[in-house]
Amino acid sequence: MAIATQIPNTVQYPGEQAPICALETIDFSRLLSQEPEELEKLLQCCQTQGFFYFDLQGLDGRRILHDEQQLLQVMREFFSQTAETKMEIGLPSQSHGFEPVGNHAGVLENTKDGYEILKVSRDELASLSPSLPSVLKDDVKLFEGFVAGANIITKTMLACLSNALGLRGSDRFETFHRNDHKSNSTLAMFRYIPSDLTCKCVGHQKHTDIGSLTLLFSEQWGLQVMPPGSSSWEFVAPRPGHAVINVGDSLRFASGHSLQSCIHQVVPMDVAEDRYSIAYFLRPESEKVFKDSGGRWVTASQWHDEKYEIFKQPHSEQAANSILTGGME
Numbered sequence: 001m002a003i004a005t006q007i008p009n010t011v012q013y014p015g016e017q018a019p020i021c022a023l024e025t026i027d028f029s030r031l032l033s034q035e036p037e038e039l040e041k042l043l044q045c046c047q048t049q050g051f052f053y054f055d056l057q058g059l060d061g062r063r064i065l066h067d068e069q070q071l072l073q074v075m076r077e078f079f080s081q082t083a084e085t086k087m088e089i090g091l092p093s094q095s096h097g098f099e100p101v102g103n104h105a106g107v108l109e110n111t112k113d114g115y116e117i118l119k120v121s122r123d124e125l126a127s128l129s130p131s132l133p134s135v136l137k138d139d140v141k142l143f144e145g146f147v148a149g150a151n152i153i154t155k156t157m158l159a160c161l162s163n164a165l166g167l168r169g170s171d172r173f174e175t176f177h178r179n180d181h182k183s184n185s186t187l188a189m190f191r192y193i194p195s196d197l198t199c200k201c202v203g204h205q206k207h208t209d210i211g212s213l214t215l216l217f218s219e220q221w222g223l224q225v226m227p228p229g230s231s232s233w234e235f236v237a238p239r240p241g242h243a244v245i246n247v248g249d250s251l252r253f254a255s256g257h258s259l260q261s262c263i264h265q266v267v268p269m270d271v272a273e274d275r276y277s278i279a280y281f282l283r284p285e286s287e288k289v290f291k292d293s294g295g296r297w298v299t300a301s302q303w304h305d306e307k308y309e310i311f312k313q314p315h316s317e318q319a320a321n322s323i324l325t326g327g328m329e
């Protein structure tokens with residue numbers, strides 16, 4: 001596959017030249033008109049690497065890039081509050097609320113994660129009186145715009161994948177992502193604290209994503225992928241005007257394991273800087289049933305809840321089953 005010419009092959013990472021991943025680029029405008037060549041390219045990406053750049057520079061994509069900038073400002077303000085104020089929000093569910101640093105395993109053995117996270121559930125936002133922390137009430141239109149935009153993008157992608165695979169009727173991926181059915185879809189806003197690899201709380205542990213598709217924005221380095229079949233890490237270079245999209249476990253399972261859910265993690269790149277990222281996690285209807293990496297029939301919500309339990313375990317416990325990396329290792 002061709003790599004975008006402006007991205008180099010390696011990047012300076014403390015003490016070494018680390019490889020940069022050659023990811024394909026998919027164009028949102030072309031997907032919107034179901035252009036056959038773009039659909040084929042999308043399918044190829046999802047069946048091989050499970051990760052790709054998503055070009056949002058056309059007119060239809062630029063609005064979410066604009067919202068991303070506004071969201072980053074809101075995030076900076078939000079995360080700069082005292083720990084006590086942020087903790088008051090609580091975590092009513094795994095898809096809604098605030099989580100401090102250190103709730104999950106970290107990127108290295110015997111470490112905890114190095115990020116704090118604010119999540120806004122799509123179902124909560126869709127309800128007529130969303131329960132949002134007061135500091136966010138003023139920005140409800142921004143959250144609505146972003147989540148609606150991310151939903152339109154990821155649902156378009158589902159329709160494109162269904163078309164590319166020739167799926168019909170109830171086999172189509174959209175049929176188990178209906179908007180009026182309960183799901184764990186959520187907007188997740190991350191702040192990684194400044195750290196290096198000697199810190200107790202650092203980065204984001206290796207994993208595959210729980211849900212169907214992840215739409216990820218970050219202007220900063222740190223994200224690494226381990227392409228299927230490989231055993232080494234490659235950096236994903238941030239690219240202006242682009243998001244990164246990846247397939248999650250649920251869509252992989254629902255596709256009969258033909259789509260790939262690539263393993264990834266986040267490492268500290270600039271030890272003096274905090275890092276912001278924004279992810280929209282499109283997840284299936286909670287009652288959707290599929291066969292997981294261990295061959296069990298599970299519901300989407302069961303897989304979601306079990307995976308969150310695994311994220312919290314120490315690395316030694318995580319190794320005992322295939323849940324953390326969805327059977328991709």
Ligand SMILES: O=C(O)CCC(=O)C(=O)O
Nearest residue numbers: 190204209218223266277
């Ligand atoms: O922060 C990032 O860039 C990636 C986060 C991530 O992989 C996740 O939350 O699933």
Ligand SMILES: [Fe+2]
Nearest residue numbers: 207208209264
């Ligand atoms: Fe992830």
